[in-house]
C-alpha cells in the first residue's frame with residue numbers, strides 16, 4: 648500500500664502541489680509557512696532529490712531555502728496520498744494530460760486548485776473548466792488562485808496578496824486559510840471567470856509592454872498600454888461573465904502592474920526580446936521558463952472575435968509574434984481606426 652511521504656502531526660492539514668517549477672515550489676513554501684504539511688510533485692527525480700536533501704530548487708529559485716514542511720517526490724501516488732487540497736502548477740497546455748495521469752489518485756472530497764494563468768489552446772478553455780471536464784465531481788470543490796505573485800519575490804518572503812476564487816465561498820475560504828501566512832495574504836471571491844481571465848489577459852499586456860521596452864519607447868507609451876490594456880481586459884472578461892470589479896482588483900489591475908513592471912516576468916521578458924528584434928522562434932529557444940502569454944494570444948483573439956470584442960493591443964502582439972508587424976510600428980494604445988473614441 649502507498650504510504651505518505653511523511654506523516655504529518657495529528658490535525659495538520661495535508662496538501663499536494665503538482666509542478667515544482669518556480670510557482671509550484673514557491674506556493675508549496677507559502678502553504679508550508681502557513682502551517683500545512685506539503686507534498687510536492689517534481690517530475691524529474693533529480694529535482695525531487697535536491698528539494699528533499701538540500702531544501703533547494705536551484706534551477707527555478709536560486710538562493711532560496713525551502714522549509715522543512717515540504718517533502719518532494721517524483722511519484723504521484725506518494726504525493727497524492729491523503730491530500731485534502733491539490734494545487735496544480737504545470738504549464739497550461741499540459742494540464743489535461745497531467746490530470747489524466749493523476750485523477751484516479753486524487754482523494755475523494757479533495758479541493759482542486761489551479762495556480763495557472765493560461766488558456767488551453769485547442770479548446771480555448773480556462774483551467775478550471777479543464778479540471779471540471781477531466782475530474783468531474785462537484786464544481787464547488789474547484790478553486791483558482793491569482794494575483795500579483797511574481798514567484799521569486801514571494802519566495803524571498805516579500806509581502807503580497809492574492810485572490811482565491813471559487814463558486815463556493817466556503818471552498819475559497821478554506822483555501823485562503825491554507826494560503827495565508829505572515830508574508831502572503833489571500834482574499835476571497837466567487838468570480839472564478841474574472842479571476843482566471845485576469846491572470847490570462849495581463850500576460851498579453853505584459854508581452855506588449857516588453858515589446859515597447861525592447862524597442863526603447865518610454866513611460867508614456869507604457870502607461871498608455873497599461874491603461875488601455877486594462878480596458879481591453881475588462882471588456883473581454885465582462886463579456887464572458889466576469890465582474891468588472893474583479894478586473895480592478897488584485898487579479899486584474901494588481902497583477903497587470905506587477906507583471907508589466909517587473910523584469911522577473913517571463914511574459915515581459917519574452918516581449919522585450921521580440922522588441923529587440925528576435926523572431927518568435929528565437930524567443931522560444933531563449934526562454935527556459937513558462938511564458939503563458941505566448942500560447943494564450945491565439946485563443947484569446949478567437950474568443951474575442953466570436954463575441955465581437957475589439958482587442959487592438961492583443962491583436963498587435965499577435966502580429967509581432969507572427970512577424971507581420973515590426974515592433975517599432977507597434978502603437979498598441981491606439982485603436983485600428985482613426986475615429987476619436989471615448990476613453
Ligand SMILES: NC(=O)C1=CN([C@@H]2O[C@H](COP(=O)(O)OP(=O)(O)OC[C@H]3O[C@@H](n4cnc5c(N)ncnc54)[C@H](OP(=O)(O)O)[C@@H]3O)[C@@H](O)[C@H]2O)C=CC1
Pocket residue numbers: 666667668669670671690691707736737738739741745762763764765796797798799935936937939
Ligand atoms: N512563476 C510565477 O511567478 C507565476 C506563475 N504562475 C503560473 O504558474 C504556472 C506554472 O508556471 P511556473 O511554475 O512559473 O513555470 P516554470 O516554467 O517555472 O515551471 C514549469 C513546471 O512545469 C513542469 N512541466 C513542464 N512540462 C510539463 C509536463 N508536460 N508535465 C508536467 N510538468 C511539466 C516543469 O518541470 P521540469 O522542471 O521537469 O521541466 C516545471 O516543474 C503557469 O501557468 C504560470 O502562469 C502564476 C503565478 C506566478
Ligand SMILES: O=C(CO)COP(=O)(O)O
Pocket residue numbers: 764794795796797798850853902905906911912913914915937938939
Ligand atoms: O503571474 C505572474 C505574476 O503574477 C508571473 O508572471 P510571468 O508568468 O510573466 O513571469
